Amino acid sequence: xxxxxxxxxxxxxxxxxxxxxxxxxxxxxxxxxxxxxxxxxxxxxxxxxxxxxxxxxxxxxxxxxxxxxxxxxxxxxxxxxxxxxxxxxxxxxxxxxxxxxxxxxxxxxxxxxxxxxxxxxxxxxxxxxxxxxxxxxxxxxxxxxxxxxxxxxxxxxxxxxxxxxxxxxxxxxxxxxxxxxxxxxxxxxxxxxxxxxx
Amino acid sequence: xxxxxxxxxxxxxxxxxxxxxxxxxxxxxxxxxxxxxxxxxxxxxxxxxxxxxxxxxxxxxxxxxxxxxxxxxxxxxxxxxxxxxxxxxxxxxxxxxxxxxxxxxxxxxxxxxxxxxxxxxxxxxxxxxxxxxxxxxxxxxxxxxxxxxxxxxxxxxxxxxxxxxxxxxxxxxxxxxxxxxxxxxxx
Numbered sequence: 001x002x003x004x005x006x007x008x009x010x011x012x013x014x015x016x017x018x019x020x021x022x023x024x025x026x027x028x029x030x031x032x033x034x035x036x037x038x039x040x041x042x043x044x045x046x047x048x049x050x051x052x053x054x055x056x057x058x059x060x061x062x063x064x065x066x067x068x069x070x071x072x073x074x075x076x077x078x079x080x081x082x083x084x085x086x087x088x089x090x091x092x093x094x095x096x097x098x099x100x101x102x103x104x105x106x107x108x109x110x111x112x113x114x115x116x117x118x119x120x121x122x123x124x125x126x127x128x129x130x131x132x133x134x135x136x137x138x139x140x141x142x143x144x145x146x147x148x149x150x151x152x153x154x155x156x157x158x159x160x161x162x163x164x165x166x167x168x169x170x171x172x173x174x175x176x177x178x179x180x181x182x183x184x185x186x187x188x189x190x191x192x193x194x195x196x197x198x
Numbered sequence: 199x200x201x202x203x204x205x206x207x208x209x210x211x212x213x214x215x216x217x218x219x220x221x222x223x224x225x226x227x228x229x230x231x232x233x234x235x236x237x238x239x240x241x242x243x244x245x246x247x248x249x250x251x252x253x254x255x256x257x258x259x260x261x262x263x264x265x266x267x268x269x270x271x272x273x274x275x276x277x278x279x280x281x282x283x284x285x286x287x288x289x290x291x292x293x294x295x296x297x298x299x300x301x302x303x304x305x306x307x308x309x310x311x312x313x314x315x316x317x318x319x320x321x322x323x324x325x326x327x328x329x330x331x332x333x334x335x336x337x338x339x340x341x342x343x344x345x346x347x348x349x350x351x352x353x354x355x356x357x358x359x360x361x362x363x364x365x366x367x368x369x370x371x372x373x374x375x376x377x378x379x380x381x382x383x384x385x
Contacts, residue, residue: 023358024220024257052301053293056310058214059286060223062256067283067290079291083283090255091279094263095272097249109369114245116368117361118332119343121248122325124357127350128221129321136314157315164319179225180215182316190312191305198304 007074007081013039014066014085021086025062028086032069041073062086137161156195160186205274206281208235209262214285217310217317220250220257225320227261228327237269240331252358258282337371 001009013035021027029051036042050072054064063083070082104110134140136157143152164182167174190196208230216223224247231237238246243265250260259279266278293300300306333339342364349355 018255020254022254023251023356026219049298049301053290055218056301056306057286057289057293058217059283059289060213060216060220060256060258061218063213063259063283063286064290067287068294071291071294076291079287079294083287084280087255087259087279087283090250090253090260091263091276093253093255094250094260094279095267095275097253098264098267098275108372112369112372113365114241114368115334115338115372116342116364116366117248118241118244118328119338120346120361120364121244122328122332123343123346124251124350124360125221125224125247125321125328126325127347128219129318129325130351132218132314132321133318136311136318154311157311160312161315161319164316165322168319168323179229179320180211182320183215183217183313186312186316187309188312190308190310190315193312194304194308195315196304196307196309196311198307 003074007077009039010070010074010078011081011085014070014082015088016085017066018086018089021062025060025065028062028065032065035069042069046072154195156193160189160195201270202274202277204235205266205270205277208237209266209278209281210284212262213258213282216258216282217313220247220261221321222317223258223261224324224328225317227265228324231265238265240328242268244328244332248361248364252361256283337375341371342367 017028017031017035021031029047032047033044036044036047047069050065050068051061054061054068057064063086066082066086067079071079074081101110137154138152139154140152143149145151164186167177168182169175211230212223212226215226224243227243228240232240232243243261246261246264246268247257250257250264253260259282262282263275263279267275270277297303333343346360346364349360350357
């Protein structure tokens, strides 16, 4: 197979993932495993390695995974084509839907539907937040192993989170700082105090 | 042209500062898109985020496309959606070239433990802000927010199902309260 054919096939496969994976980046994972098995472009052990990197770099996991798999299979053009394939179906559908909604902005059924969507959207974000809170401030696995209640709390991250909460809510001067300042500072604090325990 | 460049830059920043799933983009959207550029209201961002979950693809890219489209039409949608993926393309390609064991470096693991603790607080703050414009009355709280929150946090019910059910609930609640109001006036 020529390189051009390989790139074309890669783009086509990711376009299919972009159409069928509904519900965000994690929804692409089963498709990525299937693709690896079908084409032998990469192994499922490689998928796990790529996932670990995708979770510890900026950017949404789905895009990071598409880029990584694409690069592994076809170099830089592969990375770009795999990512484009993943996002194009969504982008096109969003634009079509947005145009449709513009026409019906004043329709009372559309407005009534949004009246229900907004609390649902807030609830989904809150639930996702609770999920990250559980993973990053508490350690259930270690607690189950040792039975020691102190192992359940990740003291360092909890103190850091509390300090950030106070700075973003109570102190007038620091309240207006951009989130990037807090993210960068937290990374430094994490490294200095070895918050990951590594 | 300048406006497209501005869109590109703003959504590249959103992509670079989203750590984790699509929900992690909310604090940046509120700060940059709603408060700084004023390209969308808090309510619009929530609408887009909810719809983005139900469409195929990546939630962050879909949400960015909605906002870009709202601001500058079809081309604006493409620019915003694509811009949000640029940081990933660059960072992952560099890591794939040179640092294949990236996730195992202690420095990376420690930095990420710090970043995750920070993201937790930023999301809590984002939810508190959203709360004010989303939970407009007790019906929104009791009929939509609480059930969706409980189902999403404690079961594996698909978020798509929850969003669709919430839209239907919104229509039913509005129709019923309209009818009750009219009934009240008739008496």
